[in-house]
Amino acid sequence: MDERSTETNGNAQKDKTSMQLEGDRDIVISRTFDAPARIVFDAWTKPEFVKRWWAPSSLCVRIVEVTADVRVGGAYRYVIAHGDNPPMGFSGEYLVVDRPQKLVYTQVFEPMADAGAVVVTVTFDEKDGRTKLVSHERYPSAEAREGALSSGMEHGMRDTMNQLDALVRELR
Amino acid sequence: MHATFAALADPNRLRIIELLRSGPKPVNDLVAELDVTQPQVSKHLRVLRDAGLVDVEAKAQQRLYELRPDGLKKLHAWVEQYRALWDARLDAMDELVSELVREEKNRGRKKH
Numbered sequence: 614m615d616e617r618s619t620e621t622n623g624n625a626q627k628d629k630t631s632m633q634l635e636g637d638r639d640i641v642i643s644r645t646f647d648a649p650a651r652i653v654f655d656a657w658t659k660p661e662f663v664k665r666w667w668a669p670s671s672l673c674v675r676i677v678e679v680t681a682d683v684r685v686g687g688a689y690r691y692v693i694a695h696g697d698n699p700p701m702g703f704s705g706e707y708l709v710v711d712r713p714q715k716l717v718y719t720q721v722f723e724p725m726a727d728a729g730a731v732v733v734t735v736t737f738d739e740k741d742g743r744t745k746l747v748s749h750e751r752y753p754s755a756e757a758r759e760g761a762l763s764s765g766m767e768h769g770m771r772d773t774m775n776q777l778d779a780l781v782r783e784l785r
Numbered sequence: 786m787h788a789t790f791a792a793l794a795d796p797n798r799l800r801i802i803e804l805l806r807s808g809p810k811p812v813n814d815l816v817a818e819l820d821v822t823q824p825q826v827s828k829h830l831r832v833l834r835d836a837g838l839v840d841v842e843a844k845a846q847q848r849l850y851e852l853r854p855d856g857l858k859k860l861h862a863w864v865e866q867y868r869a870l871w872d873a874r875l876d877a878m879d880e881l882v883s884e885l886v887r888e889e890k891n892r893g894r895k896k897h
């Protein structure tokens with residue numbers, strides 16, 4: 614791992630999802646599942662499954678539509694909605710589909726399509742019945758990555774952010 | 786937050802942050818550790834100060850540079866919310882995956 618990366622995995626025992634920033638354009642997220650790779654791969658890609666996890670209820674967003682034609686050159690589109698705001702779509706095309714080891718696809722956040730496409734490389738590494746999933750997002754620019762990092766705000770976490778801000782002010 | 790990210794996108798500036806973790810340092814100490822000239826280090830320090838990550842303090846004839854913990858905390862909070870988003874997603878996915886594993890086991894048992 615790049616030694617310049619910013620390690621943000623707090624408590625390794627409590628938080629099972631790790632995230633690292635690499636260079637100024639990449640975000641790497643990883644998590645290990647207690648299941649074979651083919652199951653994790655299907656959970657990641659099949660629309661009926663994506664509906665179950667991509668917009669979890671704790672984030673105050675609901676998933677409106679999921680379509681995915683999981684083959685090289687195939688397209689996908691995930692649409693979420695937050696309160697009464699207009700729905701927002703994420704869409705792209707599959708570049709590599711190597712079930713169940715590897716998946717590469719582009720991702721465009723439709724309201725900000727001008728920012729360009731993120732290239733997401735997902736690997737599913739199975740060992741002793743467990744699968745380590747690594748999602749490597751490469752943003753078209755440092756600004757685009759920053760926009761994605763701030764997207765937590767769009768997922769109903771504004772309050773948490775405000776609380777943290779208040780805390781930071783108190784600590785000053 | 787843009788200034789913060791821009792400030793940290795440079796490897797030398799990130800290295801300065803790492804060096805200052807052990808405590809306040811004069812610019813010459815930083816020059817000795819980095820493979821860049823003193824004016825360059827000063828320039829980097831200015832960017833870090835503008836981004837609210839580093840502060841300077843005059844102490845006994847010298848200027849000591851130190852980290853501003855609030856600046857780093859803010860950056861951490863900013864990055865943390867994206868991790869929290871993925872943590873929530875992958876928690877939900879973990880539940881789904883466990884369910885799929887159980888279903889497969891049940892199907893396997895029925896076959897035999």
